[in-house]
Amino acid sequence: MALRKPLCLPSLLLLLLLLLLLLPQADTRSFVVDWNQDRFLLDGVPFRYVSGSLHYFRVPRVLWADRLFKMRMSGLNAVQFYVPWNYHEPEPGVYNFNGSRDLIAFLNEASIANLLVILRPGPYICAEWEMGGLPAWLLRKPNVRLRTSDPDFLAAVDSWFKVLLPKIYPWLYHNGGNIISIQVENEYGSYRACDISYMRHLAGLFRALLGEEILLFTTDGPEGLKCGSLEGLYTTVDFGPADNMTKIFALQREYEPHGPLVNSEYYTGWLDYWGQNHSTRSITDVTRGLENMLKLGASVNMYMFHGGTNFGYWNGADEKGHFLPITTSYDYDAPISEAGDVTPKLFALRNVISQDRGFMLYRTYLMYPVFEPTQFWVPNNGVHDRAYVMVDGVFQGVLERNMKHKLFLTGKMGATVDVLLENMGRLSFGSNYSDFKGLLEPPILGQTILTHWLMFPLEVDKLVKWWFPPQLLKNSRPQIPSGPIFYSTTFSILDSGGDTFLFLPGWTKGQVWINGFNLGRYWTKRGPQQTLYVPRPLLFPTGSLNKITLLELENVPPQPEIQFLDSPILNSTLHKTYIYSLSADTQSDSEPMELSGH
Numbered sequence: 028m029a030l031r032k033p034l035c036l037p038s039l040l041l042l043l044l045l046l047l048l049l050l051p052q053a054d055t056r057s058f059v060v061d062w063n064q065d066r067f068l069l070d071g072v073p074f075r076y077v078s079g080s081l082h083y084f085r086v087p088r089v090l091w092a093d094r095l096f097k098m099r100m101s102g103l104n105a106v107q108f109y110v111p112w113n114y115h116e117p118e119p120g121v122y123n124f125n126g127s128r129d130l131i132a133f134l135n136e137a138s139i140a141n142l143l144v145i146l147r148p149g150p151y152i153c154a155e156w157e158m159g160g161l162p163a164w165l166l167r168k169p170n171v172r173l174r175t176s177d178p179d180f181l182a183a184v185d186s187w188f189k190v191l192l193p194k195i196y197p198w199l200y201h202n203g204g205n206i207i208s209i210q211v212e213n214e215y216g217s218y219r220a221c222d223i224s225y226m227r228h229l230a231g232l233f234r235a236l237l238g239e240e241i242l243l244f245t246t247d248g249p250e251g252l253k254c255g256s257l258e259g260l261y262t263t264v265d266f267g268p269a270d271n272m273t274k275i276f277a278l279q280r281e282y283e284p285h286g287p288l289v290n291s292e293y294y295t296g297w298l299d300y301w302g303q304n305h306s307t308r309s310i311t312d313v314t315r316g317l318e319n320m321l322k323l324g325a326s327v328n329m330y331m332f333h334g335g336t337n338f339g340y341w342n343g344a345d346e347k348g349h350f351l352p353i354t355t356s357y358d359y360d361a362p363i364s365e366a367g368d369v370t371p372k373l374f375a376l377r378n379v380i381s382q383d384r385g386f387m388l389y390r391t392y393l394m395y396p397v398f399e400p401t402q403f404w405v406p407n408n409g410v411h412d413r414a415y416v417m418v419d420g421v422f423q424g425v426l427e428r429n430m431k432h433k434l435f436l437t438g439k440m441g442a443t444v445d446v447l448l449e450n451m452g453r454l455s456f457g458s459n460y461s462d463f464k465g466l467l468e469p470p471i472l473g474q475t476i477l478t479h480w481l482m483f484p485l486e487v488d489k490l491v492k493w494w495f496p497p498q499l500l501k502n503s504r505p506q507i508p509s510g511p512i513f514y515s516t517t518f519s520i521l522d523s524g525g526d527t528f529l530f531l532p533g534w535t536k537g538q539v540w541i542n543g544f545n546l547g548r549y550w551t552k553r554g555p556q557q558t559l560y561v562p563r564p565l566l567f568p569t570g571s572l573n574k575i576t577l578l579e580l581e582n583v584p585p586q587p588e589i590q591f592l593d594s595p596i597l598n599s600t601l602h603k604t605y606i607y608s609l610s611a612d613t614q615s616d617s618e619p620m621e622l623s624g625h
């Protein structure tokens with residue numbers, strides 16, 4: 028048993044105000060492949076996208092924000108979409124980027140929805156869109172060989188991309204935008220031409236107009252990888268729920284032995300032809316397939332997440348022995364219906380994507396001023412389990428399951444109302460194992476049900492592990508702020524100490540990480556545990572800097588102190604035995620009765 032010597036940090040108060048500011052500067056923005064660990068890195072942090080396809084050209088501009096918002100609230104972190112050449116260049120040299128063709132406006136709406144972008148500008152896009160996105164005026168040269176290095180075809184392609192690609196250049200992620208990757212052509216390996224000069228020409232044009240940094244990729248089905256892939260472009264695959272994921276990802280590995288597994292089109296439904304049955308894909312099959320891919324750490328784009336409509340004459344067609352025009356509806360049996368409705372498939376997919384533990388942030392805005400302190404509460408004991416309430420970032424107090432049901436707040440019109448919701452662990456014994464977490468009901472302010480809540484699962488551990496949170500407590504502040512705040516500092520071990528016990532006198536409640544390892548919850552104010560066990564192997568050897576990060580959820584004393592003791596305090600006399608009584612009316616506030624500690 029390792030000797031437990033006290034790890035004495037500097038005797039005086041350990042100032043928690045040391046913090047390395049690692050804010051990603053605009054010039055350090057990056058989205059790259061980590062070839063050593065077979066993953067993507069976003070600003071140097073491991074990243075996996077869970078994306079959905081939405082085609083702006085199939086949705087009226089006034090509805091873009093609604094659809095993108097629903098995708099974000101489904102837990103997606105990226106949106107993938109094509110750019111149909113024929114939608115923007117109706118005649119040679121005539122361009123239209125206005126109204127529902129305003130590509131930049133759509134990129135901006137995606138940014139507002141906090142969605143990264145995977146862009147697929149073609150020139151061919153397939154997509155059940157008229158001529159796969161190629162302008163019909165190309166056929167005025169009847170002998171043109173589409174999707175090849177035919178000079179007439181390439182001349183038109185070059186002219187188009189020299190207009191389009193400079194428009195999107197500022198939107199590349201490393202330039203401050205949200206486009207993290209760009210696809211070259213579309214399932215080229217499924218096309219009979221197999222013209223490598225054409226693919227090389229496109230790759231060269233994209234590099235010339237977009238630079239060397241942006242990640243360029245290709246997408247093909249399992250049969251198309253040979254002619255669809257190209258050196259210098261990251262090879263990705265596409266397949267649906269009924270396909271053999273293991274086999275197809277193994278095929279991708281033949282072209283990309285390292286780097287992340289990527290399914291660029293995971294089919295959530297399917298297209299419809301006039302005269303045939305509406306296509307559907309079962310929720311069970313679609314969610315199971317997604318779950319299996321996410322377990323592998325793959326990045327996935329769900330095709331389609333919202334299908335929309337082939338307005339006007341924009342539908343495409345297929346030929347399978349006979350001519351098969353595509354229907355006007357592009358509902359695709361997608362998670363968001365053609366009319367924008369959320370569906371059971373969306374909720375099922377959201378459950379697969381969502382997190383199980385930790386913290387959730389709920390945000391809404393006051394639609395009217397609240398001048399007098401007004402009761403804020405959640406009906407039916409609906410806080411599962413603790414809610415830290417802020418108005419415009421100012422801490423208002425805590426609501427707690429079975430204990431504290433209401434608080435009073437004021438706020439100006441338009442004020443942000445944030446509820447940081449902590450899951451304190453699911454029931455492991457008792458009558459009800461379905462211990463759902465979160466805000467189980469919309470909160471009520473006075474007599475008004477607050478609606479339109481944004482919900483953000485907070486990947487706090489990733490934040491802590493890969494990035495110091497900004498220093499929120501400045502020396503210059505007149506008083507110690509309260510409410511959820513990160514504190515972080517570093518320390519080194521003075522000698523060859525052993526295991527130890529972290530003690531946080533005066534702190535209230537929160538979470539603590541040491542060297543990125545989530546040590547667990549502390550609740551000094553409530554006890555009986557006052558110390559957290561710190562296994563020696565978590566600590567770096569003498570002379571190396573250890574990093575400790577704390578998320579204090581309520582209040583920290585003016586002179587916060589961190590101590591490492593040589594023995595635990597698990598039976599604190601500081602705490603008082605709480606007997607919680609729930610009055611008949613569970614809405615009234617039953618302050619716990621405090622008895623003297625034993």
Ligand SMILES: CCCCNC(=S)N1C[C@H](O)[C@@H](O)[C@@H](O)[C@H]1CO
Binds near residue numbers: 214345
């Ligand atoms: C009937 C197969 C039609 C070919 N298209 C296929 S496999 N697909 C892949 C293609 O990349 C995409 O644009 C869509 O067209 C999708 C079907 O929704």
